[in-house]
Every structure is written in C-alpha cells, then in structure tokens.
Amino acid sequence: MSDRLPPLTALRAFEAAARHMSFAQAAAELHVTPAALSYQIKSLEEHLGAPLFIRLNRAVELTEAGRALAPGTSEAFQTLSNAWRSTKRLQDNTTLNVTAGPAFTAKWMAPRLYEFARAHPDIDLRFSAALRIMDFDRDEVDVAIRFGYGPDHGLWSEPLSSEWFTPVMTPELAEQFPTPESLINAPLIFDESTSFLRPQCDWQTWFRAVGVDHNPSHGLHFSGADHAVDAALAGVGVVLGRRAMVIKDIFDGRLVAPYGVALGTKAHFRFICRLGTEQRPQIVAFRDWMLAEIAKTISVHQALTVVPVEEVASA
Numbered sequence: 211m212s213d214r215l216p217p218l219t220a221l222r223a224f225e226a227a228a229r230h231m232s233f234a235q236a237a238a239e240l241h242v243t244p245a246a247l248s249y250q251i252k253s254l255e256e257h258l259g260a261p262l263f264i265r266l267n268r269a270v271e272l273t274e275a276g277r278a279l280a281p282g283t284s285e286a287f288q289t290l291s292n293a294w295r296s297t298k299r300l301q302d303n304t305t306l307n308v309t310a311g312p313a314f315t316a317k318w319m320a321p322r323l324y325e326f327a328r329a330h331p332d333i334d335l336r337f338s339a340a341l342r343i344m345d346f347d348r349d350e351v352d353v354a355i356r357f358g359y360g361p362d363h364g365l366w367s368e369p370l371s372s373e374w375f376t377p378v379m380t381p382e383l384a385e386q387f388p389t390p391e392s393l394i395n396a397p398l399i400f401d402e403s404t405s406f407l408r409p410q411c412d413w414q415t416w417f418r419a420v421g422v423d424h425n426p427s428h429g430l431h432f433s434g435a436d437h438a439v440d441a442a443l444a445g446v447g448v449v450l451g452r453r454a455m456v457i458k459d460i461f462d463g464r465l466v467a468p469y470g471v472a473l474g475t476k477a478h479f480r481f482i483c484r485l486g487t488e489q490r491p492q493i494v495a496f497r498d499w500m501l502a503e504i505a506k507t508i509s510v511h512q513a514l515t516v517v518p519v520e521e522v523a524s525a
Contacts, residue, residue, distance in 0.1 A: 216257040223250035224262060225287050228280040231270060292347040296484075305334045306492040310355035313403065313435040314479070315339035317455040319355075326499045333492045346484050353493060354482045357454075358406075362480065366488040368497070370479040371453065371504050374516050375404075375411040376472035378451040378465040379442055387448065390420040390469050397447035398429035401438040404452065404477075409523035411473045413450055419522045420471050439465075453511070454479055461507045467514065474516040 215221075226236035227247065237247040255262050262276035272280060310319060315337060326335065338344070344351045346365075360367060377393065387396045398413060409415065414425040430447060432438040435455045442449040442456075443464060449456075451465070453472075459465040481497050488494075 216254050217250075220250045220254040220257070221283055222287065223247050224254055224276075224279065225283040227251060227263070227270070228272060228276060229284060231272075233270060295350060296347050304332060304492070305336065306353065306496055307336045307338070307351050308353045308355070308496070309338040309340060309344045309349070309351050311341055311357065312339040314355060314357065314454060316436040317439060318458070321458055322503050325503070326496070329499065330492075330495055333495065335496075352483060352487065352490075353496060355479055356482055357477060357479050359477050360480060362482050364485065366483050366485050368481045370481055370500060372474060372511075372516070373478050374453050374472035374474045374511075374514065375416065375450045376467045376514060377416065377448050377469060378439075378456050378460060378467050379448040380445045381463070381466050383445055383448065384466045384468045388468070390417070390422050390471075393417075393448060394422070394424050394426075398426050399438050399441050399447045399449035400429055400431040401435045401449060401452070402431055402433050403435045403438075407475055407477055407519075409519050411450070411475050411519050415519060415522055416450055416471075416473050419473060419517045420469065457507045457510050460510045467510070470513065470515055472514045472516045473519045473522065475519050 223236065223240065223242075226239050227233055230236045230239070233244050233247055233251075237244040240247065251262065258275065260275045261273050262279065264271040264273055316339070319337070323335070326333075338349075338351070343356070344354065346352075346354070355370070356362070357373075377390075379387070379396075383396075387393055400413070404411060417424040417426075430438075430441055432441065435452060438449045439451060439455050439459070441447060442451065443459065451467070456465055456467075460467055481500065483493055488497075
C-alpha cells in the first residue's frame with residue numbers, strides 16, 4: 211500500500227459523506243452531483259485498497275476503515291478552514307471582532323464606544339459579550355478583553371489597568387453613611403462574580419482594611435457585576451464596586467466613593483490578541499483608544515489609597 215496521500219478532492223468528498231452519512235446530502239453541500247461524489251469516494255477506496263462505506267438500499271454505513279479515517283479527515287478540514295479564515299482576516303483592516311464579558315461590555319465598553327466609532331468611522335466594530343473563553347480561530351475573534359490572573363499562553367497580552375474594590379453609592383445615600391463604621395447599618399449589595407479571587411476581595415476584607423470588625427452576609431446578592439452596580443445606581447444600597455465597573459459612574463458623579471480606601475487585587479483586565487496581529491491597524495487603534503479612555507478617569511484612581519488585599523488577608 212502506498213503512503214502517498216490521495217487527492218484532496220477525494221478526501222473532501224469522503225469527509226462530507228461520513229459527516230452526513232448520506233451521499234446525496236454531501237453532494238449538495240459540495241455542489242456536485244451524487245454521481246461525481248460517488249466517483250471521488252470510489253477512487254479513494256481504490257487508492258486505499260479497501261472499502262470505506264457499506265452501501266445499503268437507502269443509506270450508507272462506515273466500514274472499519276471508514277471509521278478509522280473519518281475523525282482525522284474531519285479535524286484536518288476544520289483546521290484548514292480555520293487557517294483559511296484567519297488568513298483572510300489578516301487582509302481585512304476594516305473589521306474588528308472583539309469579545310468581552312457581559313458586565314465589562316455593559317459597564318465599561320457600551321458607555322464609551324460612541325467615542326471610538328466617531329474617531330474611527332472606517333472600522334466596523336463587532337462585539338460579542340460572553341463569559342465563554344472564545345477561540346481566536348474558530349470563533350473569528352481579533353481581540354479579547356479578559357479578567358483574571360493569566361497567563362495567556364501563546365497569545366499577545368497587555369495589562370489594561372490595576373483593579374480595586376471600594377464601597378460606592380449614590381451621593382444621597384452617602385449622606386446617610388458618612389463613615390466606614392456607619393456602613394454596618396447600611397443596605398449592602400454583594401457582587402458574587404468575583405468569588406473566584408484569591409484572596410477574597412469581599413466586604414469582610416474591606417472592613418478589616420479600614421479597621422472595622424464586621425462580617426456581613428445579609429443584603430442583595432447578584433451573580434453579575436453590572437446588575438450589582440445598577441442596583442447601587444438606583445439607590446438600593448452600597449456595593450463594593452470594582453474599578454472597571456464603577457469608575458465612569460464615579461467620574462461622572464452618579465456614584466461616590468466616600469471613604470478613600472480600596473482593596474487592590476493582582477487580578478486585572480488584559481487586552482489579548484493572537485501573536486503577530488498586535489500591530490494590525492485596527493487592533494492598534496482599539497488598544498490605543500482603550501488606554502486613552504482609562505487615562506481620562508485616572509483622577510478617581512489617584513484619589514484612593516489602594517491596600518493590597520494580600521496584606522489585609524494575612525493580617
């Protein structure tokens with residue numbers, strides 16, 4: 211038996227027929243006649259020296275050889291398709307596909323994107339808000355904004371900003387709770403989306419950072435940071451707000467951070483793309499825009515004393 215690979219068209223015909231388990235459906239997908247597809251598979255069987263399908267009256271089944279060949283050909287053609295789409299995207303400097311978590315998209319991206327669109331009308335920005343870690347090739351993603359510790363193996367990654375947690379509330383509510391101690395009696399909001407952080411950046415740890423012995427558990431609990439912040443904006447209570455989720459609302463005066471102390475975490479948002487694509491014009495433009503937007507609210511960050519959570523947790 212020769213080790214020479216058979217023609218690609220014959221392998222493509224087999225892959226489609228094995229996936230559909232139908233010569234007719236495979237022929238329709240490949241835009242050939244059933245007779246032409248059958249001929250390609252027959253030539254492949256001759257090349258192999260063994261049948262790949264059992265032809266039944268109205269159906270086909272894979273032989274043992276067919277079952278051995280099918281997974282590899284399916285994976286190979288998927289790899290080829292991904293490589294071709296990736297190569298085509300490299301020729302496109304007008305489209306940018308970005309993925310980020312739903313909360314970050316709602317609270318950081320959405321209020322600012324009109325500025326990017328106005329500055330770069332030639333770039334077609336497409337957003338996918340999802341918690342799922344997307345594949346840059348399979349999902350045709352150009353840029354991902356991810357939160358956590360990393361590392362991002364095999365990818366180009368740049369930290370966007372440090373992340374901290376501090377109590378925030380409406381200005382009206384802040385008048386009722388002028389000191390950290392007074393928060394013991396405040397309606398608290400719990401954002402459970404960062405429960406994976408180690409050490410924890412939670413209410414008990416923040417109270418410890420300001421010298422208050424209090425471990426609250428009663429209040430409104432939200433699984434999404436954006437919903438927790440929305441509740442605070444509605445005046446429902448006080449949330450231990452994350453920098454990325456609340457800094458624009460603080461800067462614009464809708465929320466206040468009256469106590470001046472924040473918990474700092476080593477987890478952070480990162481700007482991620484595939485190695486070798488970081489200098490594509492639309493990616494450079496988007497990264498530069500994000501960094502410029504972060505710089506606009508730096509005064510809020512500078513007004514806080516950020517205490518590393520590791521120091522408080524080990525105290």
